[in-house]
Amino acid sequence: MGGRVTILDPSQHSPEVRDFEGSLLERLVGQDRAVRRLARVYQVHLAGLSRPGRPLVNLLFLGPTGSGKTRLVEAAAEVLFGDMSAVVKIDCAEFQHSHEIAKLIGSPPGYLGHRETQPLLTQEKLDEHHTDKLKLSLVLFDEIEKASDALWQLLLGILDKATLTLGDNRRVDFSRAMIFLTSNLGSEEMARLMTGQLGFSPRPDTGEENLDTRIYKTGFRAAKKKFSREFMNRLDKVIVFRALTRAHLEQILDIELRRVQERIVSSLTGGNQFVFECTQPARDFLLREGTDAESGARHLARAIDRHLVFPLSNLVATRQIQLGDLVTVDCEPTASKLVFLRQEKGALVAGQQNDVGGATALVMASDRSANTSRSLARRARS
Numbered sequence: 188m189g190g191r192v193t194i195l196d197p198s199q200h201s202p203e204v205r206d207f208e209g210s211l212l213e214r215l216v217g218q219d220r221a222v223r224r225l226a227r228v229y230q231v232h233l234a235g236l237s238r239p240g241r242p243l244v245n246l247l248f249l250g251p252t253g254s255g256k257t258r259l260v261e262a263a264a265e266v267l268f269g270d271m272s273a274v275v276k277i278d279c280a281e282f283q284h285s286h287e288i289a290k291l292i293g294s295p296p297g298y299l300g301h302r303e304t305q306p307l308l309t310q311e312k313l314d315e316h317h318t319d320k321l322k323l324s325l326v327l328f329d330e331i332e333k334a335s336d337a338l339w340q341l342l343l344g345i346l347d348k349a350t351l352t353l354g355d356n357r358r359v360d361f362s363r364a365m366i367f368l369t370s371n372l373g374s375e376e377m378a379r380l381m382t383g384q385l386g387f388s389p390r391p392d393t394g395e396e397n398l399d400t401r402i403y404k405t406g407f408r409a410a411k412k413k414f415s416r417e418f419m420n421r422l423d424k425v426i427v428f429r430a431l432t433r434a435h436l437e438q439i440l441d442i443e444l445r446r447v448q449e450r451i452v453s454s455l456t457g458g459n460q461f462v463f464e465c466t467q468p469a470r471d472f473l474l475r476e477g478t479d480a481e482s483g484a485r486h487l488a489r490a491i492d493r494h495l496v497f498p499l500s501n502l503v504a505t506r507q508i509q510l511g512d513l514v515t516v517d518c519e520p521t522a523s524k525l526v527f528l529r530q531e532k533g534a535l536v537a538g539q540q541n542d543v544g545g546a547t548a549l550v551m552a553s554d555r556s557a558n559t560s561r562s563l564a565r566r567a568r569s
């Protein structure tokens with residue numbers, strides 16, 4: 188006697204995991220493989236099927252500098268906990284000497300300073316962001332190739348048995364933690380591979396497969412040479428991040444500009460929210476200033492701060508920009524800075540001029556046609 192037999196679909200993710208994956212893809216450009224892997228691990232955790240006595244996952248991220256390795260972990264924290272700093276982050280370069288390990292695990296009782304040192308890796312720290320629904324921790328060891336031998340020993344224990352013993356013999360349980368390890372191993376050679384064939388302006392998108400494969404091999408070879416087999420065996424996966432193309436960097440610029448706009452809408456109080464939009468020459472300028480073949484998108488946020496956020500802050504503070512204005516950001520092709528044009532009340536929704544409730548009354552730049560801003564810029568130039 189048995190019930191009806193149906194064929195199941197094991198490829199389906201639950202809505203939470205689909206949301207998680209979708210939100211990560213909105214934040215991280217061009218690294219879909221890494222995002223998909225994370226979504227799978229999250230699904231296993233939510234289903235309660237993670238292996239006991241091991242971290243939820245041990246992932247090693249390799250790849251060019253400024254390609255999103257650290258950003259992925261921050262984005263996961265943002266999506267899961269609404270706070271991109273909800274990550275226990277250990278900069279291995281800071282613990283190169285064995286005596287500095289005390290900062291991580293505290294010193295044994297009786298040692299000088301035993302009570303003063305509040306170790307970084309306690310259970311409380313690990314569980315700090317747990318909620319009733321989500322008991323999961325994100326732990327990031329950055330630049331592991333710089334870790335001291337003592338730190339390696341701790342790391343091996345965490346990766347293998349999901350436990351760490353503190354100086355005072357308390358145990359820390361990592362079985363509900365995703366462990367991310369990043370390394371710059373091979374990144375110099377990767378940079379050479381990338382610049383070798385492009386110079387910057389961005390590499391032609393042809394031959395991309397080939398470059399990615401070569402970058403992958405470079406990373407993997409460097410890791411196998413440097414790290415012990417014992418360590419490599421404890422990893423669930425080595426993920427080599429892709430070199431970003433010009434098209435990726437343009438998308439990242441969009442994301443970063445949107446984040447600035449969100450800040451303008453959410454943090455400017457006193458009713459001086461406004462909308463800005465960048466013309467194509469202004470976008471090209473920011474891309475030129477903030478990205479290059481060797482450092483990917485690493486300097487993009489800084490370039491946006493310097494050339495856009497600082498000037499906008501001055502304009503707001505001196506009341507040259509006011510509530511509901513539309514600010515067009517433009518650039519002459521040969522210029523070394525951006526210019527700002529104000530259209531008074533240009534960002535207000537028609538018919539709501541007298542009733543500005545903040546963000547909802549503003550038309551976001553992305554909703555406008557690019558033509559409007561271009562013609563405004565042309566008008567101001569002539």
Ligand SMILES: Nc1ncnc2c1ncn2[C@@H]1O[C@H](COP(=O)(O)OP(=O)(O)OP(=O)(O)O)[C@@H](O)[C@H]1O
Binds near residue numbers: 216251253258371442
């Ligand atoms: N793939 C990406 N998608 C979206 N933003 C990115 C991406 N890569 C880099 N960025 C942007 O560039 C910044 C620097 O990237 P990130 O810190 O992740 O580099 P990294 O790969 O960890 O480099 P490093 O090896 O030097 O530590 C991020 O904060 C983010 O703003």
Ligand SMILES: [Mg+2]
Binds near residue numbers: 256257258329369
């Ligand atoms: Mg990093």
